[in-house]
Amino acid sequence: xxxxxxxxxxxxxxxxxxxxxxxxxxxxxxxxxxxxxxxxxxxxxxxxxxxxxxxxxxxxxxxxxxxxxxxxxxxxxxxxxxxxxxxxxxxxxxxxxxxxxxxxxxxxxxxxxxxxxxxxxxxxxxxxxxxxxxxxxxxxxxxxxxxxxxxxxxxxxxxxxxxxxxxxxxxxxxxxxxxxxxxxxxxxxxxxxxxxxxxxxxxxxxxxxxxxxxxxxxxxxxxxxxxxxxxxxxxxxxxxxxxxxxxxxxxxxxxxxxxxxxxxxxxxxxxxxxxxxxxxxxxxxxxxxxxxxxxxxxxxxxxxxxxxxxxxxxxxxxxxxxxxxxxxxxxxxxxxxx
Numbered sequence: 001x002x003x004x005x006x007x008x009x010x011x012x013x014x015x016x017x018x019x020x021x022x023x024x025x026x027x028x029x030x031x032x033x034x035x036x037x038x039x040x041x042x043x044x045x046x047x048x049x050x051x052x053x054x055x056x057x058x059x060x061x062x063x064x065x066x067x068x069x070x071x072x073x074x075x076x077x078x079x080x081x082x083x084x085x086x087x088x089x090x091x092x093x094x095x096x097x098x099x100x101x102x103x104x105x106x107x108x109x110x111x112x113x114x115x116x117x118x119x120x121x122x123x124x125x126x127x128x129x130x131x132x133x134x135x136x137x138x139x140x141x142x143x144x145x146x147x148x149x150x151x152x153x154x155x156x157x158x159x160x161x162x163x164x165x166x167x168x169x170x171x172x173x174x175x176x177x178x179x180x181x182x183x184x185x186x187x188x189x190x191x192x193x194x195x196x197x198x199x200x201x202x203x204x205x206x207x208x209x210x211x212x213x214x215x216x217x218x219x220x221x222x223x224x225x226x227x228x229x230x231x232x233x234x235x236x237x238x239x240x241x242x243x244x245x246x247x248x249x250x251x252x253x254x255x256x257x258x259x260x261x262x263x264x265x266x267x268x269x270x271x272x273x274x275x276x277x278x279x280x281x282x283x284x285x286x287x288x289x290x291x292x293x294x295x296x297x298x299x300x301x302x303x304x305x306x307x308x309x310x311x312x313x314x315x316x317x318x319x320x321x322x323x324x325x326x327x328x329x330x331x332x333x334x335x336x337x338x
Contacts, residue, residue: 001026001041001048004061009037013058020056024048046070067262069219071226072233077264083204083232085180086160088123090204090234091266094337096295097327098162098268099320100126103309104146110153112302116317118157120324121338124181125150125159126297128309130166147177162206162297168197179203186210186238186273189221199228206234206297208270211241211249215258222265235259235267236297237288239274248276248313251284256291268295272313278304281315282323289330298323 003017017039018028027042041048045066053062067073082091090096099122101113110127117125129146142149147163154161160180165171166188174182181204188194189210198205205225209218222233237256239249251274259267271284285296301307301314315323324338331338 001045002063003039003041003053003059005037005039005058006060007035009058014039017053017056017059020053069223071231072219072222072263072265074262074264079264081264081266083234083266085124085204088160091294095289095331096124097122097298097324098124098126098295099298099300101301102299102307102314103128104142104150105308107149107152109302110149113300114153114157114159116300116302116320118159120317120321123159124162125154126162129163130170144173147173151177165194165198168194171197181206184208189213189218192224195221195224196228199225199230201230204232204234205230206236208236208238209240215255215262219262233265235265236270237267238270247280249274251275253287253291256288256293260292266294268297269293270297272299276313278313278315278319281313282326285323285327286330289327290334
């Protein structure tokens with residue numbers, strides 16, 4: 001950590017900063033330049049109170065040298081982390097496509113969905129039993145009954161399941177139905193009590209980016225999970241909110257290589273929520289894979305026009321199969337497998 005002092009700083013003010021740093025257990029190095037005095041704090045930055053230093057007289061700025069996130073940082077673990085989900089590897093050379101409907105509706109719908117997902121070559125299945133909706137009058141999901149339908153349909157095709165956890169009170173149901181991957185949605189990215197709860201679990205967690213979250217805020221949210229002992233974290237870029245209204249969200253493709261540089265954890269992309277229209281999904285999917293994403297979260301429905309939730313962005317079984325074919329070509333072009 002570096003503390004930059006004001007131009008007119010006094011020896012007394014410098015001494016006060018030095019004493020405060022020593023009281024925090026830090027070593028101190030004072031560098032007096034022609035125009036500025038800079039104090040270097042040596043030691044564990046996590047034990048140094050930045051705000052307390054900012055408030056001291058004579059201090060102009062306090063700059064952290066180390067990143068505030070530790071466990072999820074690439075510097076903590078240089079090799080790419082590969083997460084094993086019931087034998088399905090996410091991360092590394094192989095790209096995974098997780099597909100299924102936005103919401104669990106009926107047993108017949110889930111049975112048809114699971115068959116289509118497996119037939120297309122996807123190895124994991126998604127589906128929402130509990131649904132966060134903008135309108136309180138919209139379909140909120142089938143709840144625990146939905147988990148049961150989902151589990152039954154996916155097990156017929158040996159597909160691990162991915163579904164969203166919205167509340168700590170739902171944890172028991174998730175454990176009862178042995179949900180394989182817990183999804184934390186965009187609205188809950190900074191629900192710190194929920195993040196701490198999944199941090200105590202040992203299930204893989206897909207952490208979606210908040211609608212207006214910076215990369216740093218997203219990484220710090222993941223650090224909450226990792227700090228609890230659960231290091232099986234998967235980042236999911238799902239588009240961010242900007243001024244643009246031509247599509248649902250802006251897919252931040254730039255976030256993929258940035259995250260790959262900052263963290264060792266897998267990164268996937270949700271092109272369905274980014275574009276908001278089924279016709280956009282193939283192009284966004286190919287762009288994500290080309291940019292280095294480890295997987296995709298794609299919505300598909302047996303009859304998209306009859307979907308109870310997000311019908312406009314769901315692919316049909318035929319469209320999903322066609323997408324998988326085009327993605328294989330992109331994956332092979334960059335030396336990866338699908």
